Amino acid sequence: MKIILMLISILSMNSLTTGQTGIFYPFGSDAGDVNNIGIEDENSTYVGLLSPFVFFGRMYHQIYINSNGHLTFNNPSSVFIPNSLPSNGSEDVIAALWTDIDISQNGNISYQEYTTGSVLTQATQDINQYFPDLSFTATCVFVVTWDKVAYFYHTGTETSFQVVLISDGNLSFLLINYGDIAVSPNLVQGGYDTINSTHYFLIPESNNGSSISNLKYSSNVNVPGRWVFRVDGKADQNRETVIGLQMRVISYSDLAEIENIAYVMEKIKQELVHQGLPSNVELNLRRVEKIKP
Numbered sequence: 001m002k003i004i005l006m007l008i009s010i011l012s013m014n015s016l017t018t019g020q021t022g023i024f025y026p027f028g029s030d031a032g033d034v035n036n037i038g039i040e041d042e043n044s045t046y047v048g049l050l051s052p053f054v055f056f057g058r059m060y061h062q063i064y065i066n067s068n069g070h071l072t073f074n075n076p077s078s079v080f081i082p083n084s085l086p087s088n089g090s091e092d093v094i095a096a097l098w099t100d101i102d103i104s105q106n107g108n109i110s111y112q113e114y115t116t117g118s119v120l121t122q123a124t125q126d127i128n129q130y131f132p133d134l135s136f137t138a139t140c141v142f143v144v145t146w147d148k149v150a151y152f153y154h155t156g157t158e159t160s161f162q163v164v165l166i167s168d169g170n171l172s173f174l175l176i177n178y179g180d181i182a183v184s185p186n187l188v189q190g191g192y193d194t195i196n197s198t199h200y201f202l203i204p205e206s207n208n209g210s211s212i213s214n215l216k217y218s219s220n221v222n223v224p225g226r227w228v229f230r231v232d233g234k235a236d237q238n239r240e241t242v243i244g245l246q247m248r249v250i251s252y253s254d255l256a257e258i259e260n261i262a263y264v265m266e267k268i269k270q271e272l273v274h275q276g277l278p279s280n281v282e283l284n285l286r287r288v289e290k291i292k293p
Ligand SMILES: *[C@@H]1O[C@H](CO)[C@@H](O)[C@H](O)[C@H]1NC(C)=O
Pocket: 036, 037, 038, 039, 040, 042, 043, 044, 045
């Protein structure tokens, strides 16, 4: 894959300041979910998938919903102290909010797999918006929701988040929605990791229990609370991606300043994450000067 960096000019970077409710896909008993799975602490629920899900080259026909905020494919997990991502482990893991969760007094975990209906339409629209050149049509959507769950031990706090796996049998996407997230004294991690950590992503600030409430405002797709990743691992290695950057530079030598480098690297990282983290990247810099901003 090639990345062309366009320095357009001047202006400060956007920041997301407002949270948004209503980004969740339908869930709960109203949506017809299989509800209240894992009432006991440290439960895992096996789900046989109607349509296989490709995760970085491995095709899975089943998934485990682990009550402690994460999904695995090969084995159930009762691990309540999350691995630090990347963990170079032996399991593929989707860690929406992997932490010690206890729903024995409040909170519901529910799921549903869709192969027809309006949820497919919603997923198709979302993916085409975030990945406009793929002409994607979802054929299967798997939604798991942790609704108003408490942390261990009966904290009484209410934390809500959701994982949505979207697939056409070929391409696959991971969408994570964060709602109200209570601060937690427990260790926590959000993102995903693969066997041997060939591909992984740690969502910024998701590993700090004191600041995880901010996840509601964070995004890589400009939708506060929502993170979206292509996860089939087949991102086209030869595609050319143009990233426009707007930044205030007096001269191009300013680019060597540490905060500018950090900003450029963050933009490149976001694009790579968006594309499914290809392993080879060629970077070209194209200057576009704006004489009078
Ligand atoms: C929780 O896990 C235990 C042990 O695996 C199992 O017996 C029980 O049925 C599970 N409960 C729920 C509600 O899934």
